[in-house]
Amino acid sequence: MIREILKYPDPRLKQVSEPVTVLNSELAQLAEDMVQTMYHAPGVGLAAVQIGVPRRIIVLDVNHEEPGKHLLKLVNPVITAREGEIVWEEGCLSVVDYTAEVRRSAKVEVKAWTLDEKEITFQAENLLAVAIQHELDHLDGKLFIDRISRLKRELYTRKIKKLLRAGRPLEPRTGPPLI
Ligand code: NI
Numbered sequence: 262m263i264r265e266i267l268k269y270p271d272p273r274l275k276q277v278s279e280p281v282t283v284l285n286s287e288l289a290q291l292a293e294d295m296v297q298t299m300y301h302a303p304g305v306g307l308a309a310v311q312i313g314v315p316r317r318i319i320v321l322d323v324n325h326e327e328p329g330k331h332l333l334k335l336v337n338p339v340i341t342a343r344e345g346e347i348v349w350e351e352g353c354l355s356v357v358d359y360t361a362e363v364r365r366s367a368k369v370e371v372k373a374w375t376l377d378e379k380e381i382t383f384q385a386e387n388l389l390a391v392a393i394q395h396e397l398d399h400l401d402g403k404l405f406i407d408r409i410s411r412l413k414r415e416l417y418t419r420k421i422k423k424l425l426r427a428g429r430p431l432e433p434r435t436g437p438p439l440i
Contacts, residue, residue: 264298264312269356269404269421276315278308278400281336281374288318289376292334295320300328304354304439306392308399311355319396323388323438338373338397340366341382349391351405352439358424359417360436361409365394388438395440405440 267274281288291314299307299320306321317337324331345367352360368386371393375381385393395405406414 262294262297263301264294266298266302266307266311266354267313269406270418271355273313273315274310274355274399274404275402276310277402278310278315278317280317284336284374284376284378288316288336291316292318292320292376296322296332296334299354302354302439305388306396306440307354308396310399310402317400319393319400321389321392321396323392325438334376335371335373336376338371338393338400340369340394340397341372342370344368347387347391349388350437351391351395352437353395353405354439355399356404356406356417357421359406359421361405361413363391363395363405363408365391369393392440 291309295307295309295312298312305323306319309316309318319335319338321333322328322331343366346364347367348362348364350360351363367390368384369390370382370384372382398404406417
């Protein structure tokens with residue numbers, strides 16, 4: 262089922278997500294809804310808190326050429342090692358009409374659980390590394406606009422509040438892949 266994606270400044274996006282303690286069919290259904298919602302948006306990553314469920318689960322698929330082939334559903338993901346720096350133009354399904362350059366680690370090593378209770382470790386770089394760091398921020402109640410200058414963020418906040426007052430429906434912009 263496609264769910265509604267919460268949009269900034271919805272305060273629920275600031276919740277810190279709780280670790281998942283039970284892998285059951287309810288969680289599998291949540292992950293499936295997240296995948297459908299991500300592809301429908303369309304986006305390349307989604308955290309459960311973005312559909313209002315503050316649990317540590319994320320889905321990612323950064324490969325546009327073969328959708329589904331590299332789909333990741335990660336439970337309680339953590340970054341166990343980082344290397345280098347990368348600046349990437351980021352957009353977010355929860356932040357409409359805005360993208361900005363964000364500095365992150367260029368390579369990360371990730372540890373997570375799969376839905377079938379396997380613990381996995383893998384390395385990521387480029388967009389996948391950026392997307393994982395972006396989604397982990399969501400799990401900690403942070404958005405990419407929390408990583409830009411205060412001036413830029415305030416200009417964006419002012420713009421989005423004006424749009425909300427005007428009753429304009431908030432739709433994600435097109436441009437770089439939305440995370
Ligand atoms: Ni996002």
